[in-house]
Amino acid sequence: MAVYTDVADDELRAFVALYDLGEVLSCKGIAEGVENSNYFITTETGNFILTLYEKRVARTDLPFFIALMEHLAQKGVACPTPLRGRDGTALRELCGRPAAIVTFLAGMWPRRIQPFHCAGVGQALAALHSAGASFTMRRANDLSVAGWRPLFAACAGRAREVHPGLAEELDGELGFLETVWPCDLPSGVIHGDLFPDNVFFRDRIVSGLIDFYFACTDALAYDLAVCLNAWCFEADSSLNVTKARLLLDNYRQARPLMPTELAALPLLARGSALRFLLTRLFDWLNQPAGALVRPKDPLEFLRKLRFHRTVTSVRDYGLDA
Amino acid sequence: MAVYTDVADDELRAFVALYDLGEVLSCKGIAEGVENSNYFITTETGNFILTLYEKRVARTDLPFFIALMEHLAQKGVACPTPLRGRDGTALRELCGRPAAIVTFLAGMWPRRIQPFHCAGVGQALAALHSAGASFTMRRANDLSVAGWRPLFAACAGRAREVHPGLAEELDGELGFLETVWPCDLPSGVIHGDLFPDNVFFRDRIVSGLIDFYFACTDALAYDLAVCLNAWCFEADSSLNVTKARLLLDNYRQARPLMPTELAALPLLARGSALRFLLTRLFDWLNQPAGALVRPKDPLEFLRKLRFHRTVTSVRDYGLDA
Numbered sequence A, B: 001m002a003v004y005t006d007v008a009d010d011e012l013r014a015f016v017a018l019y020d021l022g023e024v025l026s027c028k029g030i031a032e033g034v035e036n037s038n039y040f041i042t043t044e045t046g047n048f049i050l051t052l053y054e055k056r057v058a059r060t061d062l063p064f065f066i067a068l069m070e071h072l073a074q075k076g077v078a079c080p081t082p083l084r085g086r087d088g089t090a091l092r093e094l095c096g097r098p099a100a101i102v103t104f105l106a107g108m109w110p111r112r113i114q115p116f117h118c119a120g121v122g123q124a125l126a127a128l129h130s131a132g133a134s135f136t137m138r139r140a141n142d143l144s145v146a147g148w149r150p151l152f153a154a155c156a157g158r159a160r161e162v163h164p165g166l167a168e169e170l171d172g173e174l175g176f177l178e179t180v181w182p183c184d185l186p187s188g189v190i191h192g193d194l195f196p197d198n199v200f201f202r203d204r205i206v207s208g209l210i211d212f213y214f215a216c217t218d219a220l221a222y223d224l225a226v227c228l229n230a231w232c233f234e235a236d237s238s239l240n241v242t243k244a245r246l247l248l249d250n251y252r253q254a255r256p257l258m259p260t261e262l263a264a265l266p267l268l269a270r271g272s273a274l275r276f277l278l279t280r281l282f283d284w285l286n287q288p289a290g291a292l293v294r295p296k297d298p299l300e301f302l303r304k305l306r307f308h309r310t311v312t313s314v315r316d317y318g319l320d321a
Helices: A009-016 A059-074 A115-132 A145-161 A166-180 A220-231 A241-254 A259-285 A299-309 B009-016 B059-074 B115-132 B145-161 B166-180 B220-231 B241-254 B259-285 B299-310
Strands: A024-029 A037-043 A046-052 A092-094 A097-103 A187-190 A199-202 A205-209 A216-219 B024-029 B037-043 B046-052 B092-094 B097-103 B187-190 B199-202 B205-209 B216-219
Touching (some): A059 A097, A115 A205, A115 A220, A115 A241, A166 A259, A166 A299, A216 A220, A216 A259, A220 A241, A220 A259, B009 B037, B059 B115, B115 B205, B115 B220, B115 B241, B145 B166, B166 B259, B187 B220, B216 B220, B216 B259, B220 B241, B220 B259
Antiparallel strands (some): A024 A037, A046 A097, A092 A097, A187 A216, A199 A205, B024 B037, B037 B046, B046 B097, B092 B097, B187 B216
């Protein structure tokens, strides 16, 4: 639950006047998302989303994110499309923060994941990767293997507050992944955070992907491993093999997976589970006083991580190959 | 900042299907309001507000609020109008809570109050009171003089945490108001909470009044006293006489004030200041652990209360009469 910045009506009116959108009729802070402040705005010409980028998103990364959304939209991916003002600019300032207006996407994100959702996500992710192939800007994944050690170091001393023996287990896992992490897989633009709250559905069909603020250049199969962790486990942290098969099969029907990618998948899934475990652990241990956001449970990803350690081949994810 | 209940997409779809609104295209929790959970919903036929009534609003009061909004809308007051489903019902259940869909109102609430806002509020309040004259349901004001003593009793022991000597000052004020509180003024439906965040403007004109969940039957001039406190003070808690005059003059052009109402206004303003001081004090001292709402400063209303104590006649509010 976010909205960190209160935008005054007169400032908003002046801001929107820089675009060809007509008069602002309404602006409501949206109680979702934790990285930025998002507002649902209605103008004489329609509904839009206004985003104010708060501290957690680096200003230097914003041109990458804006250009990526423009590129993907142009390639037919249903994602928020940044609007350009009459001066041709999409990224400007509001209330002392970088700000952009993007298109509004119809659809709702699913609370209870059904198998058809996983099939849709697989297709949508493959389409995103294909559309991203012609995007020329690059951004390193600062939350990949090289970023995990510093994150772990910042949490290790207090990890036992969350779970006994957690620091030792993470230290061992981290050491292993640092040694074997693959670096030669097909790479390109990845979403990096394609959880259910970032995928809109309409009539059982994916109608939009949102929140590209972890997007970066990395192994495409890693993005698939993120989705495996985000979509295919039940509430008790057991894998739903039907969902996993639908995710992976629908992905590879649109973008075939190389044998190296299939072989690396269990490892990528361990890494992805560790990445979310570490960021959640950090947020859990560093809740600001008076925070408006309830941190998510890090241990959900410890259970997923342990599962992937038992996986010997993609057959355990429901695939034949 | 609210949204206490997460509404699942499938539950929402089933709920909206009870109305003639077409398919739901989007639903975003609104990060405003503290009493209820509000969602901005977009359907194939337009934009609407879905409200889930949380604990703080008594279920038994909901038929009054719903009927009042329907009545006022019918009389031409721009306010949220409850929609009736195909079964003729406006109030039903969603996620175990009473819920209603109301019309969406264009406009934004003003952050920086200008004199013209006060003129508009005066007119709108008089129009609300006139439209309410033919409304036959009644609801006692449980936050009027009889309700202040129990609220004070619940806070008195810890009032000094907020301000030294506060309990003694409030005790004295309360004793005085209980003795002299007027009970023979013209009464009817009042809004009871017409603060800036409950009044939408468009092009310097009031475009809507919202949040009728403190509405009740009480002295009409008391509602005006609430607005005086809510709209006509500067950030340093000094009265802006121009704003006060515009509020009061515009109100009485549409609904003339009786001499008894004018004479009672300073007293009503003291009572209104005490009412908001007490509820804010209570909320300040009773913040639930992990609350998502930052309580408002109670002392703002102590300063206003002290000002009204120095007022000898409505001339101090900028009026000639």
